[in-house]
Amino acid sequence: KYAGQPGAMYADRNGFAVFKDYASGWAALVNQLKIIAEGRSAYYRKDMTLVEFCSKWAPSWDGNNPLAYADKLSRLMGVASTFRMFELML
Helix, strand or coil, X not given: CCCCCCCXXXXXXXXXXXXXXXXXXXXXXXXXXXXXXXXXXXXXXXXXXXXXXXXXXXXXXXXXXHHHHHHHHHHHHCCCCCCEHHHHHC
16 A cells, blocks of 8 residues: 555555556565564564465455465465564575
């Protein structure tokens, strides 16, 4: 969701951040994950598992399947769904 991220131009009608190009959006994602992994996020905890993270990032009340999302991420990353966000920095 749009939260004034660096590089974001505005929020779309669903409240998602819109970036001028792919590179800007990717840089914002990497920055957000770094903030989370370092424990500097006010919304996410660095000790969250992938399942907990996906439940906040893509909640079921917004039409998502966070368990399937976490499963796919864990397979793509080659880690267990118990992987914790701070481990991104290791």
